[in-house]
Amino acid sequence: MKTIVNGFEYFSPKTLEEALKMLSQYDSEEKEFKVIAGGQSLNLMMKQGILMPECLVSIKGLSELDYLNYDAKEGLKIGALTTHRAIETSDEIQKNFKVLVEMEHNVSSTETRNYGTLAGNFCHGDPGGDPAPVLVALNAIIKMASVKGERTVPAEEFTLDYYETVLGHDELLTEIQIPVIPPNTGVYYTKYSQILGDFALASAAVSITLDDKKEKCTDVRIVLGSVGSTAMRAKKAEEILKGKKITDELLVQAGQAASEESDPTDSVEASEEYKRELVGVLVKRVGKEALERAKKA
């Protein structure tokens, strides 16, 4: 069976401070290093020889980053080392951010979710990853730290390209912040793959906010996954719904717009045309469910 051929040194700093210092030092020494949390994607890339680091900095032991804090005003704060499974099984999240639980059910396997972290998955920058569309739809904020200090960016701006993010080489993603879902808002996410739990051919997350009479749409975010180099907002599709009373007909139009905005590529599983068409159907269906949720919210 395949193993990692090239050796590396393995470090596991005990505190965040120590970890950041280590990153800063290796960065200045121009060492080939990688940060590993759950490593569910990284380990595979090392096995395939895509990545061959000289040393590995394991942050999995930083218990100070393993937390889930919910506050009715501040929203949800997810520490970088919180596993997918912790999110999936949290009652608080089920109650307040059900869409995250639904998303997690279809992320790979329980075994992956038990060890892999949400933040690690997001940092991996895979356009087929599940968290990105949902985090963008939920308006999440990403907090990062280095020895130089902390900074934040909106989730939407975090991923730049295939497997490329704004995270500096000496930086760690430390926390994902998800604001409280506004009143009269419904959020839903679905991906489609022929086999459940598999990587998506296309996915869509939609957040719809209605006015107090629950008639017109005051705010909407439509985010597509797996159909571009990063998770992407379908802004033209959003424009179609914004300010209007959302009807089935309008959702079909939004789906068509999203379909045009999307930028999928041919793969072994399906052609670009099919994926575009799929985007249209998903946006329509996910939008409809988000609308129902907004009405009940």
Add this chain to the structure above:
Amino acid sequence: MKQILQFTVNGEPRELLIDPKKFLVEVLREDLGLTGTHWACDTGACCCCTVIMDGKAVKSCSILAMQANGREVTTIEGLADGPNLHPIQQAFIDNWALQCGFCSSGQIMAAKALLDENPSPTREDIQLQMDGHLCRCTGFNMIQEAILDAAERLKGQK
């Protein structure tokens, strides 16, 4: 350069000098001779290599052995109570939940973690939680039945 790995395997403390590039599955099978944990896909896609680490089912092919430092690992060899089979093992046999048996170790360890967490799962709970496990022989239904049966047996024991 080799590094020291200290962890507990099936209740026994272990200290080994290992190459940090080794995966947990390699150390279990090659350094400790625990060959009951199998390994089938190379890409983290089959869950054949599942063991329990600190109470959670994890893929030993996707975790570096060094990541198990200071942790408690249970493998299939640690499940039976001396000469007596664990009720999950017996339920797998009685329900024909295994054929070639190559993926069974992983299935059983995942089932153990599942039942520890949720003693009365529904079939849907099992399907959701065991979904990562590939099996080329059984078609899964009889495995689900074995786990439902094991849940009953475990309740009967208490």
Add this chain to the structure above:
Amino acid sequence: MKREYSIIGKPTGNVDGAAKTTGEAKYCFDMSLPNQLYGKHLRSPYAHARILSIDTSEAEKLQGVKAIITGKDVPGGKWGLWRRFRELCDQIALADDKVRFIGEPVACVAATTKDIAEQAIELINVEYEPLPGVFDPLEAIKDDAPLVHDDFENNINATRHIEWGNVDEGFAQADYTREDKFTCFPQAVASMEVHNSLASYDKGSKRLTVWSSTQSPYYLQLGLADALKMREGDIRVIKPHVGGGFGGKNSTMPDSTSAALLSMKTGRPVKIVFNREEEFISTEHRTGMHVALKIGLKKDGKIVARECKVITDGGAYTGLGATALYLSGIFQTFPYKIPNYRYDAFRTYTNKVWATSVRGFGATPTVYCAESQLDRAAKDLGIDPLQIRKMNVMEPGYEAPGQYKVDSCGIMPCIEKMEKRIKEKWPKVEENEGIGFSAFAYMSGGIFNWIDTPYAYSGARVQVNIDGTVDLFTQASDIGQGHNTVSVMICAEELGIGMEDIRLHPADTATTPVDLGAWGSRETLMNGNAIKMAAGQIKQKLVDLARAKLGENIAYDLVAKDKRIYLELRPERGFSYYDIVRDAIKLNDGEPLIGTGHYTPHNKGMISPAYGMGIMAIKAKVDKEIGHIEPQGVLIVHDCGQEINPLGARGQVEGSVHMGLGYCLCEDMPNDNGMLLNPSMNDYKIVRQRDMPQIELMDVPTYEAEGPFGAKEAAEATIAPTAPALANAVFAATGAEFDSNVLKPEKVLKAIRAAEAKKAQKK
């Protein structure tokens, strides 16, 4: 006559269950020997190329490298499973003059660690002269196509013609004919345990021992003998537990040959384990084929003629592909009476890894085509799918001239039971739902002896010890299908003892009588007969002794049951089995109490001694916007003769349906000029449990006189109807017709639209 059995027919847990659930079961994958070396192959990056030179000097310098072999180091010639036809023995241990597919091994290194072996193959320098390749059988047969093997014109590896009745007259009588063309894509085997072998050469005796993940130790022994130019008897093959075979582990593969050669060269044990990518790109798979099918029927639905033309994508070598070619012509006719039939087929060489036997081989692709076509014809004729099948199915004693004869045959009662059950289970279907059917039948082992051996097809030996415990020796191969359990059940039933009295010694060529291994559902009937015969010899001795001791008239029957031997009509008169065994050994001067058994079919036609059969229904829902097919439930009525172990049989049915759903829905092996595009378990899609429907299995018991206790094939048959039943369900729901398997959503969507356009056109 109603037959009462103590063990046969009772749901029985797996005899290997405790070992397999505790991690104690040793697969070859788990084995190692002291002082062992690790072997690793260098593989061809070209689909077709001449090898100009191989330079191993740099690799040899690497510390820890102990030996490197190339094609020049192989002492023997070519080999193959079709040993009766030497020209079809085309496999080689390591590519010699040229490579024929991407992933073909060209060299193998033995080193002290896996890492060194990996590093060493990178240092081997091979100079290739790339040649144009052929990747589709329709291209391969063209006159200007490059030749994969120089001696095979137009790349034709094997041909088959089957004919009975008068096809032209048959079609002339038909009220309705239709022609359909299909492409059936290959399917990977994807056993959970990859191919791997451990070889150890004994320098003193010059003998070789090989442990391997094989499904036929005897075939491996023969293959190694040919490749290594050794006597069969000097090679001992041991099959430990095997993590799945499904037909893909019949051939002798480079894991075995290279490990053996390297062990002979270094004098140390050598282990070779393929990784998953190697498993995908270099081991055998189900045959892909182009199929043209014509059927002629009377207005009432009676089939009067069928004609079929097949061209299969064989890949670089023969394997069991030539057998698949023959069976593809046979099993598509089952379980129907087709009065006039003609089949013309050929197998082509292409520059891809080769195709062979895979679960339901010879049935799965062509049954998909035939059963899909039958439903289209039924719809056109306005006949119910079950009714058209009832019109045409075989009855006991049916014979296809010169080919096969069917004795036990419960297909009609199976369909009748299905008709009844389906009304209760699925009284109506909702919009976008449909129910599809497919009938099926399959062999209980093949009556072909291409391997060219004078040995019986199956053998067994039973040795009874002084305390009544039994050692059962047979080379039959349990690869997960549960034959070890069946073996012990049959032996225990025949001797009238408990399963706990029997210790099974399976699949070691040095200690067990030859058996041709696990393929074509042969073990239950063929090996079961051998075991029953061996145990029967002992039983006869014990019964004779008991009769003598009782002083009974020879007309009185004695039975061996419940660990006693007694008068059938006066059960109180008899002896304990254990006492009789002790007496039997003592009275014969301590002569070991040994029975031997064997089985070779006679007067059973060309195909098989008996056939399992039945009918399957699948209910499915189709998402017409996305093209997703959701199988909602499966209903099966199966005639497998007397079930030996109903629990094991159900397990096999479940597994067959699972693999059949994969064949229908998602398992695909796309290639780009011979390069497989999805060689991983992530990219090769296998149905997972949330997509797996529940299966209801019903039994129509018959008694197969040729089988042990009336048993015959069980459950391999059920893979073939899965894909057509599902495709027919989609056809019923949407009118969509498919000209291939692998119904990925995009294809489904296109087919639904084509059907809708056709419908609109008609209006």
